[in-house]
Amino acid sequence: MTDPQRQEFWASLCLKHAPGLGPRTSKKILERFGCAAKAVERARSWHDLGLASSTQVQAFLAESWRKNAEEELATAEDKGIAVLPWPDARYPERLREIPDPPVFLYAVGDLGLLDNPGVAMVGSRDSTRYGIELAHRIATDLSGTGVTVVSGLAYGIDREAHMGGLTGPGSSIAVMGTGPDLIYPASNRDIWRELSEKGLILSEFPPGTKPLASNFPLRNRIISGLSLGVLVVEATTKSGSLITARLAMEQGREVFAVPGPVSLPSYRGCHEIINKGAKLVHGAEEILVELKPQLEAFLANRGLPRPIARLTPAPEQARLLPGASPASRAPKRSKTPRADSGQPAAPAKPKRVSKGQRLLAAEGILPLTPSPLNEATPPPVTGSSPSAPTTSTPFETDVAGHLAAMGATHIDSLCRVFGRDASEMSRTMVVLELKGVVRRLPGGYYLTA
Structure with a gap:
């Protein structure tokens, strides 16, 4: 982890282990400040901002959470497991929507x-x-x-x-x-x-x-x-x-x-x-x-930028870092680089993600408005027929046209004709079936709907 990332993780642990600060209160605090480091730095303002009661603020400033937070920090750093804090752009937006989201997540x-x-x-x-x-x-x-x-x-x-x-x-x-x-x-x-x-x-x-x-x-x-x-x-x-x-x-x-x-x-x-x-x-x-x-x-919203807080060193929050604890030592090299969120390769295996996008969007399982990831998705067409299939990609059009010309065809034969593997062809047939272009027959055969 970089120093700002370590500070954010430490501040997240402070919130997590603070007595009386449950996930709902922590969410209000994080939404107000954008990240745990800034929130902890300005803990004295929580009550005035209507984020926490005076009792909760006093309990936090008493730092009774410190021992548990230090222990979890040491364990996490020793294991080298990636941490996904609230301000990380990869923290799921869906999870932010619930009333009591976790302050951070461990990820492997x-x-x-x-x-x-x-x-x-x-x-x-x-x-x-x-x-x-x-x-x-x-x-x-x-x-x-x-x-x-x-x-x-x-x-x-x-x-x-x-x-x-x-x-x-x-x-x-x-x-x-x-x-x-x-x-x-x-x-x-x-x-x-x-x-x-x-x-x-x-x-x-x-x-x-x-x-x-x-x-x-x-x-x-x-x-x-x-x-x-x-x-x-x-x-x-x-x-x-x-x-x-x-x-x-x-x-x-x-x-x-x-x-x-x-x-x-x-x-x-x-x-x-x-x-x-x-x-x-x-x-x-x-x-x-x-x-x-x-x-x-x-x-449609997936490619849009999100207002995520930028992690920068916070002097006041750095003062809270445990002096002789693992947080003050030089950064350790992760034992499992693949799970280290601080490395440039963290957004791993982009092919799987882009394939999922293509399967659900570009291949037409949904009619989407143009977006950076899908700029040419046509509007939905109703009342499809074999002569005018409701397709979104050239490959789908070719498959629908082949079935219209040849009649009922086994999926293995379609794989040979189009030079595609069984998994890709199967996904395409599911898409076409959902759109009402083809129908599935017993025994692995397909026919235009």
Whole structure:
């Protein structure tokens, strides 16, 4: 970390460990000052500005938070895990919108995924075979269109959601209820490793934090906060997944649920939230269609600059830095350069992000207004027919024209004709199917609609 980055991280820890300063109050303070370093520097003004009570200000100035903050700082620097503070441009804008966002996040993996539209998938740990297969299929289909699958790295539905998400360009984000370096349950070690290489792992808890029961409801608000919508795949009436669904409703997110056999107790939670307003869905296509306005707005705003505070050394805040603590030592070289947010290569793997943009925008899953990333997207056309397909790219037009001329054609044959791999061709067919240009037949055949 650079000196300004270290100061910002330290100031964030001061806010996090200050008695009486919860996430809601911290959000007001951060929104007012733009970054934790400036906020801490002007802590005496919080009460006059209406940001905190006099009791909260006095407690903060007493610095009872110092010991815990120093310990977390030392642990984080020793592990070399990337930190995503509030003023960082990569801090997800969706997460800023919720009432109680984390002051900062620990991150391992591809931070570029935070710039993708996301859909959360949650469900029971003790899931049925039906739920497992359904979760994997829906996650695979969502990721195939460039949507990032967000879940909590639990066993059961969460695991399958991550596995399905990792198969496609949208990939997957895991939000942990432990420290980012502690794998729970241990049986998910293989998924954790794959997420650290091809996906992203996030946590607001310091490295080494054990799986305390109280941590998981806190984690759930981040899962829903990162997402445009939340899908409950399988859940009992007492499932923690319903907490995520409730939080999503409170945050203004769309909530979806899969209907299951009425005789199975593991689906009664799904039926319950459907009765309360969750949208009943059977697959990824219905989710994408339902989220069309949110996806359109998300992608339209994605390239716009955001007013992010610039990190500069703050003399008063520097005085608060622990004198003999790790904060005052020379910067350490990260043990894992890929997770060091201070390095120039931090926005890792841009190809995945740009591919997700192309799949959702330039390839026409949404009709967008011109933007820096998509300057030639045509307006939507209704009433499509084989002779006038509603396509947005030359490749889509060629595929639609080929099907109109040749009739029902197997996807393998389309791959050979156009020289594309199966995954790319499959994504294109999903896009064309959603737009009503083609329809899918049994056995992998496609025909113009």
